[in-house]
Amino acid sequence: MQKFTVTLEQFTGPLDLMLHLIKEKKLDLFDLAMDVLIEQYIQYLNAVDDKLEIASEYLYELAALLEYKSKKCLPVDPKPLEVNDYEEDPKDALVRRLIEYQQFKDISQLLNERFLERQKQLDKPIERQIIQLADEENIRFTQGNQSDLLKAMQKCLERFNYTHPMQVKITKTELSIDDRSDQLIAMIMNLVEPFSFDDMIQDVQDRGVLIVTFLAILELNRRNLLSFAFMDQEVHFRRGEAYGYNT
Amino acid sequence: MDITLKAIIEGVIFVFGEEGISLLQLSEALDLGEDYIRNILDEMVKEYQCEDRGFELVSIQDRYKFISKAAVHDYVQRIITLTKSRQLSQSALETLAIIAYKQPITRMEIEEIRGVGCEMMLKKLQAQDLIREAGRSESAGRPILYEITEEFLDLFKLMSLNELPNLPNYQEESSEHQLFE
Numbered sequence: 329m330q331k332f333t334v335t336l337e338q339f340t341g342p343l344d345l346m347l348h349l350i351k352e353k354k355l356d357l358f359d360l361a362m363d364v365l366i367e368q369y370i371q372y373l374n375a376v377d378d379k380l381e382i383a384s385e386y387l388y389e390l391a392a393l394l395e396y397k398s399k400k401c402l403p404v405d406p407k408p409l410e411v412n413d414y415e416e417d418p419k420d421a422l423v424r425r426l427i428e429y430q431q432f433k434d435i436s437q438l439l440n441e442r443f444l445e446r447q448k449q450l451d452k453p454i455e456r457q458i459i460q461l462a463d464e465e466n467i468r469f470t471q472g473n474q475s476d477l478l479k480a481m482q483k484c485l486e487r488f489n490y491t492h493p494m495q496v497k498i499t500k501t502e503l504s505i506d507d508r509s510d511q512l513i514a515m516i517m518n519l520v521e522p523f524s525f526d527d528m529i530q531d532v533q534d535r536g537v538l539i540v541t542f543l544a545i546l547e548l549n550r551r552n553l554l555s556f557a558f559m560d561q562e563v564h565f566r567r568g569e570a571y572g573y574n575t
Numbered sequence: 576m577d578i579t580l581k582a583i584i585e586g587v588i589f590v591f592g593e594e595g596i597s598l599l600q601l602s603e604a605l606d607l608g609e610d611y612i613r614n615i616l617d618e619m620v621k622e623y624q625c626e627d628r629g630f631e632l633v634s635i636q637d638r639y640k641f642i643s644k645a646a647v648h649d650y651v652q653r654i655i656t657l658t659k660s661r662q663l664s665q666s667a668l669e670t671l672a673i674i675a676y677k678q679p680i681t682r683m684e685i686e687e688i689r690g691v692g693c694e695m696m697l698k699k700l701q702a703q704d705l706i707r708e709a710g711r712s713e714s715a716g717r718p719i720l721y722e723i724t725e726e727f728l729d730l731f732k733l734m735s736l737n738e739l740p741n742l743p744n745y746q747e748e749s750s751e752h753q754l755f756e
Contacts, residue, residue: 340666341691357745385691428688431742435676436668438740442731443663448645449631449732450657451593479704 336376342389343429345372350426357430360423362400366393392418453486477556480563481542484525503537508544513553513571522557522564580605581615588632588639595640635728636735661730670696671705671727675739679709679720697721705730 339345349368355361370393373386396418512528519527528545532538545565548554552570556563578586587604588596598616602609616632616639623631623641630643643651651657663671670693673685685693700706709722723736733739 340669341689343690383691389690425688425690427745429690430745432669432672432676432688434743435740436665436672439672439731440663440668442733443668445645446730446732447661448648449642450648450651451640451642454592454594455590 336383336386342386343426344433345369345386346389347426347430347433357423357426360419362393362396362419366397369393392422396422476558477563480525480558483562484529485538503540505540505543505547508537508540509547512541512544512548516554516565516567516571521566524565525563528565580607581619584612584615585619588641591640593640595635595638598634598637598639601639633732634734636725638725666691666696667700670700671723674706674721675723675727675736676742678722678736679712680722681712681714681718681720683718685721 336345339348346365346369349355349365349372350357350360353364353368355364369390373390399418515528515531516523525545529538529541532541545554548568549556552568554565554571555568556565558564583605584601587601598609598613601612601616605612616634620632620634622628628644629647630641632639633642634640648657666689669689670685673688674680677684677688682693682697685697697706701708704724704726706721706727707724709720711717712720727733728735
C-alpha cells in the first residue's frame with residue numbers, strides 16, 4: 329500500500345484544516361458533528377510526519393476542541409444559569425468562525441482571478457522627461473521617510489530592469505562606497521537640480537554597482553553633500569548644504 | 576490643428592503613463608468641472624472596451640490610466656520575455672481580503688478570523704505597499720489599524736472598494752424547512 333504522507337503546508341491554518349475535514353467527511357457545517365470533527369482533527373495532527381513542525385496555532389485549536397469535548401463529558405449543572413453567566417456555546421462560536429473564514433477563503437479565490445487577469449495587463453512607465461520638464465515651481469516637495477526612499481529605489485530598480493532586460497553578465501566589480509561617493513560628488517556637480525536617481529545611475533551597468541551607488545547616496549546624504557525630497561513618490565536630489573565647502 | 580476635448584484628455588492620460596492622472600488634475604488643467612470631465616471619461620472607458628482597441632482606460636480612485644488588454648500579453652511575450660509576474664500566496668490573499676472588507680482593522684481581529692498569527696504577513700504586505708497603517712484603535716493597548724492602499728486596488732483592477740464583490744452568504748439551507756415542519 330502506498331504510504332500517504334500528511335503535511336500541513338497545504339493549509340493556511342487550523343480553520344482551513346477543519347473546513348477541509350468537514351468537506352472530506354461530508355459533515356453539515358450548520359449542524360456540526362463535533363465528535364467526528366475532533367476525532368478527525370486529532371488523527372490528522374497525529375499523522376503529520378514531524379511533530380515539531382506543527383505550528384502552535386494548530387495546537388491552540390486542538391486544546392480548544394479538547395476542552396469542548398471534556399466539558400461535554402461532565403454532568404450538566406442543573407442550577408439555572410444566571411443571565412450574566414451566559415456564554416456563547418463554543419460549538420456555535422466555532423461554526424461562526426468557520427463560516428466567516430469560508431467566506432474570506434471564497435473571496436480570496438475571486439480576488440486571485442482578478443489578480444491573475446490584471447497581471448496580464450501592462451502599464452507603461454512614465455517618461456522621465458515629463459518629470460524633468462515639470463516646472464520646478466510646480467514640484468510639490470513633501471517630507472519623506474526611509475520607506476519612501478526605499479519605495480523610490482524599488483521603482484528605480486524596476487526601471488533599470490526595463491532598460492537592461494536581457495543582459496546576463498557575471499562580473500565582480502570591486503568598487504567601495506568611498507570610491508563611489510567620490511564619483512558621485514564629481515558627477516552631481518554637472519547635474520541640473522533637482523536631479524533623480526536615474527541621473528545618478530546613468531553609468532551603472534550591474535546590480536552590484538547599483539547597490540554601492542545607493543549606499544553612497546545615503547552616505548553623501550549623511551555628510552550633507554546631498555539632500556533629497558519627494559514628489560509623487562519620486563525622489564528629487566539637490567546638492568547638500570555642505571557641498572562646495574569640502575570638495 | 577484643432578482637436579476635440581476627448582482627444583486632449585486621451586493625450587494627457589497617455590503622457591502620464593502608469594502614474595495616471597487624477598480627475599482633479601484634469602479638471603484644473605482643462606478648466607472644466609469634474610462632473611463634466613467624468614462624463615467624458617466614462618464614455619471613453621466604454622469606447623476602449625471595444626474589441627478594436629489593444630488597451631483600455633481604467634480608473635483607480637479617480638486616477639485614470641491606460642493599460643494593455645490581457646489578450647495582448649501572449650503576443651508581447653513572443654517578442655520579449657516578461658519578468659516573472661508577481662505571486663500572492665493563499666495566506667496573503669486571505670489577509671488582504673479580510674482587511675479590504677473589514678478595514679480599518681487591527682492585527683488581533685485579523686488573527687481571530689484567520690486563526691493564525693499574521694505579524695510577518697502584515698509586514699510583508701506593508702513592504703509591498705498593499706496595506707498601510709490607518710491610525711490606532713481606541714481599544715485597550717491602542718493597537719495599530721490597517722487599511723488597504725491604491726496599489727491594492729490597482730493590483731485587483733478595482734475602481735474603488737465599492738467594486739468588491741459581496742461576501743458570499745451561506746444561509747442554513749434547512750432552517751426554513753425546520754420552521755415549517
